[in-house]
Amino acid sequence: MPVESQSRYDQKLVHVLKTSAAIFAEKGYHSTSIRDIARATKMSLSGLYYYFSSKEELLFLIQDYCFGTVVDDCRRLLTGVDDPVRRLRLMIENHLNYFVNNMNEMKVLSHEANSISGDFLKKVNSKKRQYVDMVMGLLEEIARNHRIEGIDIRVATFSLFGMMNWIYNWYNPRKDVDVTGLSQNITRIFLSGFIGDKAAKAGGLETGRESHLDRSVSIWQQ
Amino acid sequence: MPVESQSRYDQKLVHVLKTSAAIFAEKGYHSTSIRDIARATKMSLSGLYYYFSSKEELLFLIQDYCFGTVVDDCRRLLTGVDDPVRRLRLMIENHLNYFVNNMNEMKVLSHEANSISGDFLKKVNSKKRQYVDMVMGLLEEIARNHRIEGIDIRVATFSLFGMMNWIYNWYNPRKDVDVTGLSQNITRIFLSGFIGDKAAKAGGLETGRESHLDRSVSIWQQ
DNA sequence: GATATTATCGAACGCTTGTTCGAAGTTCGA
């Protein structure tokens, strides 16, 4: 989606969402007032309501746009790839890559999951469920292929998401290992833990050295 | 600390903390009003302020008591154990056991980490740092012993905490595997991922079948 | 250049919030 095709309205909306996400990420949704956002965007309090109709919808827009992109990118990246282990690798890589490059939005998505309600919550949760089910399905398939026993698939699935989604609590791009290293480390720990390290290497660990993502841009980076 | 030795004041304070933690866990700290807590504890609004001097201190007391117990229990459990792998196993088991048995408080500890500030934050963060450093030290020692290469210790440490602390987002004691199973699964995934599965088994996987904890009580369960 | 549409704004409203304060009730040792 090229920037030129976006209307003035769309561009400013994205700017509002991005700025709001940064403040939400820093202070938390409930501690952030619309007045804070007005100050940061240099808009008036009432002027903001031209772009959203409630504070909660603003939060929803951030989460929905953000997560929508993660899922779409993932789907695109996985088309044509059949090996479940390779699919899992790519999914992890995409998730972490997007997380690190859109830390504010992803933190708001992870941390403010229960700050929305009603239809907003339903909509986001339905997308999340699809995403989780996809990963859980992959792990089931892998477990079947490798005759893995004694590991609960739900525990494995959410352990993986825990590893990935926790990074907003500690990851510092300036001090820590870069995204590629992060992906490799987490993939290795989880995958060789899940299927055993010999099998993990056989599943294509060596291909993990190069990134499959040629860009880290998104609707958030205009 | 036997219940009988607690004064009326202490008992009621614990009741207030426990009730508040439950509401904080359900609605979130900022969405909970002191009036909500008054209603739940059947106390008056102003009466509550006899037990804490600000809402933020209330949150601090919950986090401090809760985390203090985790750390103390862990220290007690680890005394006399030298093998770093075994120490790590026990730490994971204790952490998850306490988490599952005090889900409200632990959720508040994890999720509302940035809802306190100033000296309160400093105090809690200093305890957290000690705890994290202890685990990171264990992983360093294990990595040295097993000549593990290519895994960043910080990534490994926070991956483990991510796996463990994420459970408040998904774990359902009534539907999911029990605490013992949870510990076994997470320990196996992380440990055989970290050091390779052969070494993980050699490190005493079989002893993981029986729990090392004879009780799950705490100051929260009076 | 007139007109319709899009975008922005200041001012205000009603409500909820955390916290305070002085008084009243309760407990318990002397």
Added chain:
DNA sequence: TCGAACTTCGAACAAGCGTTCGATAATATC
């Protein structure tokens, strides 16, 4: 039983909140 210390409470306050509304400014269309 007296009195001091501990505990509880109703009522109120000031501040901040999300949201609305009518009017104005900017932009696009013809």
